[in-house]
Amino acid sequence: MRTFKKTRYIPENAEAREFPQAGVVAYCYVSGLRYALLAYKGRQIRADLNLAFTTAEQRDRHLASYVERQTANENAKRERREAGHGLAVGDIVYETYGCEQTNVHFYEVTRVPSARSAVVCEIEAEKTEGGEHAMAGTAVPRPGVFKSGAMPRMHRAAYLHVLSGGAGHHGNLAKWDGRPKYYSSYA
Template identity: 30%
Template sequence: MMRFAPSRDFYIPKDSVKIADKAGDGLVYIYTSAKGRPAAIAFHGKAAKPDWHHSFASADARERKIREHFEGRRRWAEWKQERCDERKKPHGFEVGHVLYASWGYEQTNIDFYQVTKIIGAYMVEVCAVSQISADKGDEPWMTGKVVPHLDAFTGKPMRRRVNGRSKSVRIDNVRTAFLWDGRPINWTGYA
């Protein structure tokens, strides 16, 4: 059975007046409701469903809501652009930098990766390295601390894109590796 997916035109009342925001992607249609009250329906971008659809006590209240909608869409577009720009910043990683990934369920696993090659402004090649125990002897049962064993590679090199915003590398769907600060990292092994 085919699903009914209405287009934007389905929601727009007849005899409505279109108001578009010149500085953003907001779009509002104003009209008078069946009860004679000022009403409006708002959209953004290419969205088929409305962001909101209200009737108002006065035309001033409707204008306020329209202004808020346009300002909100502009703020959202600015935030999205800032975030996109942050992600595209050069990562600043260098060959030899060490990354760590902390992951696990009911236990904390630690993996270390060493940057082996810089590939352009947004990509690096990382390779898993082994770890050395950094326990002091006073850790609780089934816990400990580890540090990376530099240049002791245990896996094959992987090409990964660097997230410039968080200075991280996504290893797989479970692990994200962050720049290591040089301190021993805690692990647990309860499972």
């Protein structure tokens, strides 16, 4: 059986307009009595916009606003990619997760290979029970006291002072603000 590679639909009488900052290629053409627009984003095969207008000015206005939005999105993506985590060796990051029970884990930054990545290792926490509920309390990290068997792991920057959790983690690792973190254990 022969399969055909899918390609973009490009009308015969279309005028191609490229917007590299937005990553958009638009095809403007006349379809009957209407002024039509097909716009593709990136390497998509399916059109992101497939519209028809009564006047060419309406079509051009709509295309301009679409390109403006896509350019803003691309700039925001670029800024997020280029933004570093801002962490230094010795900083403490933590993750909390859970539904019926809240777990908290602390990690110490042991190495910073680049502004976009950091190596962390899990450290012990000092837990204090008390408060409103039984088997619940607060936890604070013990810097420099690594958990036995803890392996250093590389994490990528997600935002400023935040590392992505990666495999085996339940969320992002955020910089510890110095306040005790709530935990609960019902096991």
